[in-house]
Amino acid sequence: MHMADALLSPGVGTTFWAGSLGVIGYCAKKLRENINEKMIPLMGILAAFIFAAQMINFTIPGTGSSGHIGGGMILVIILGPYAAFIAVASVLTVQCLFFADGGILALGCNIWNMAVYPCFIAYPLIYAPLTKGNKTPGRIMIASILSVVVALEFGALSVVLQTMFSGKTELPFTTFLVLMLPIHFAIAIGEGFITGGFVNYIRVIKPEVLDVVEGSRAFSVKKVLVSIGIVAIITGGMLSWFASTHPDGLEWSIERVYGKAVLPGYETGIIPDLRDIQEKTAILPDYNFPAGKEEKSEGAADSWPAVNAGTSFSGIIGSLMVLGLVFILGFGINAVKSKRRNMVI
Numbered sequence: 001m002h003m004a005d006a007l008l009s010p011g012v013g014t015t016f017w018a019g020s021l022g023v024i025g026y027c028a029k030k031l032r033e034n035i036n037e038k039m040i041p042l043m044g045i046l047a048a049f050i051f052a053a054q055m056i057n058f059t060i061p062g063t064g065s066s067g068h069i070g071g072g073m074i075l076v077i078i079l080g081p082y083a084a085f086i087a088v089a090s091v092l093t094v095q096c097l098f099f100a101d102g103g104i105l106a107l108g109c110n111i112w113n114m115a116v117y118p119c120f121i122a123y124p125l126i127y128a129p130l131t132k133g134n135k136t137p138g139r140i141m142i143a144s145i146l147s148v149v150v151a152l153e154f155g156a157l158s159v160v161l162q163t164m165f166s167g168k169t170e171l172p173f174t175t176f177l178v179l180m181l182p183i184h185f186a187i188a189i190g191e192g193f194i195t196g197g198f199v200n201y202i203r204v205i206k207p208e209v210l211d212v213v214e215g216s217r218a219f220s221v222k223k224v225l226v227s228i229g230i231v232a233i234i235t236g237g238m239l240s241w242f243a244s245t246h247p248d249g250l251e252w253s254i255e256r257v258y259g260k261a262v263l264p265g266y267e268t269g270i271i272p273d274l275r276d277i278q279e280k281t282a283i284l285p286d287y288n289f290p291a292g293k294e295e296k297s298e299g300a301a302d303s304w305p306a307v308n309a310g311t312s313f314s315g316i317i318g319s320l321m322v323l324g325l326v327f328i329l330g331f332g333i334n335a336v337k338s339k340r341r342n343m344v345i
Contacts, residue, residue, distance in 0.1 A: 001070070001155055001184070001250050002095065002110055005103030005274060006265040009166035016162070017108030023116060024089055027082040028333050038221050039083060039212055040330035045228045046075055047087040047326045048319035051094065052236030053194075055287060055315055057244040060186045065252035066244035067187030070155070072118030073148050073195045077127065078202065080213040081119040083330075088115035090325045094318060100282035104274040109162050113155040122151035137200045144199060145192030152188035156180040159250065170258050179253040187249050236315020240287075241305040287314035 005013070050071030057066035071091070075084035089111045095101040102110045130143035160180050164173045202209050206224055246252070251261040266272060284290075288310035 001113060001152075001159060001248070002092075002102035003106040003113075003159060003162070003250070004262065004265075005105040005271050006263040007159075007163050007166065007168060007171075008103075008106055008109060010105065010270050012162055012166045013105035013108060015108075016112050017105075020089065020108040020111040020115075023085060023112075027085045028329075031082040031086065031333050032336060034080075034213060035083070035330070035334055036212075037334075039079065040327065040334060041221055041225055042209070042212055043079055043083050043087050043330055044323040044326040045225045045232070046078060047091050048323040049228050049232040049235065050075065050087070051091045051322045052232045052240070052315050052319050054091070054095075055236055055240040055243060055311070057246070057248060058190055059244040059246055060183065060190070060249075063183060063186070063252070064246055065183055065249055066246040067184070067190060067249050068243075069191045069194055070114045070118065070148075070152065072115055072151060073122060073127070073144060073191075074198055076119045076123040077144075077195075077199050078210060078212065081123055083213075084123075085115045085119045086329055087326055088119075090329065091322050094321045094325060097278070097281045098283055098321060099287055099314065099318060100278055100285040101287070103271075104278050105271055109158070113158045113162075117154040117158075118147070118151040121154060122147040126150055135203070137203070140199055140203070141193070141196035144196035145189065148192040148195055149185060149188040152184050152191065153181060156184035156249075168263070170263055171254065172257065175257050176253060179256055180249070183249040183252060232319050233316055236319050237312040240311050240315045241307050243306070245306070284310065284314045284317070287311055287318070289313070 050069070053071060054068045057068045059066050070088075072084060072088050075087050078084075079087065092102065092107060092110050092114065096104060096107045096110070127143045127147040130146070131139055157177070157180075160171075160173060160177045163171050163176065199210075205227075209224055247255065247261050254263065255261040265275065279285075288308065
């Protein structure tokens with residue numbers, strides 16, 4: 001559900017930039033109150049895994065569309081809402097700047113749509129109440145599916161509203177809404193099963209990881225980092241070859257309304273400038289070497305599985321970038337916490 005700049009007006013884009021930055025600041029402030037030395041590396045490695053996992057689109061049968069996990073619910077279940085929000089924002093920022101996945105103007109909207117709803121609506125209102133005091137595998141699976149459905153449907157609705165407020169008459173509100181909500185409901189079911197399966201897996205092999213926010217039980221951070229890190233490398237480096245070649249839910253919906261999967265971009269104002277900036281920062285556009293992208297644009301047919309060195313390199317280097325960014329943010333927040341504690345003493 002990565003929005004492109006062409007879907008937004010500068011006013012709507014900057015408004016959601018301000019909103020997302022405000023939430024990031026709030027989360028950083030709250031995170032200072034309960035962050036511990038084990039949460040920071042766990043944030044990093046889980047965010048790296050989500051980056052890799054988002055490279056794998058799964059086909060939605062009978063639609064000609066595909067979807068990928070947002071990962072917000074996995075992160076919030078393990079890390080809590082504040083750390084999870086910062087982790088999702090880090091993933092989306094790396095995707096935008098270095099892989100041209102989603103526009104720079106749209107980054108605020110993408111963070112809002114993919115992080116606010118799982119962290120601050122679906123988790124506290126759906127998942128937490130359903131699993132409180134009864135974290136059986138079945139209850140976790142049901143709560144995960146319902147939570148992802150709520151989060152993703154809110155995100156899809158937000159995309160429609162954001163394009164409407166941007167004055168995108170190419171995407172009439174009712175028609176666009178009728179396409180976006182059902183296809184993202186189907187995607188949410190798939191992500192819900194993945195989320196429940198992942199959380200249940202962690203619950204079996206390292207149940208204490210699920211208590212990292214409270215810090216109530218000790219566990220070996222090194223073993224957890226190594227195991228999830230290996231999964232992230234395999235996912236981004238190899239399993240990404242098997243991603244569906246169908247357009248994702250947003251592109252699919254736009255194509256059925258507009259006739260093409262991409263709307264024409266603005267040629268004046270700030271958006272072309274942002275596009276030029278992104279072209280300079282995106283070292284691996286579309287998760288491929290630049291030469292590989294050019295070859296594909298010249299008419300190379302999609303193949304499956306798409307065994308591609310550029311994709312593998314993108315999955316691995318992107319995961320490392322996310323890991324590094326989260327580490328910088330996490331240790332920065334922890335440093336501020338330590339400084340303030342020392343000043344009080």
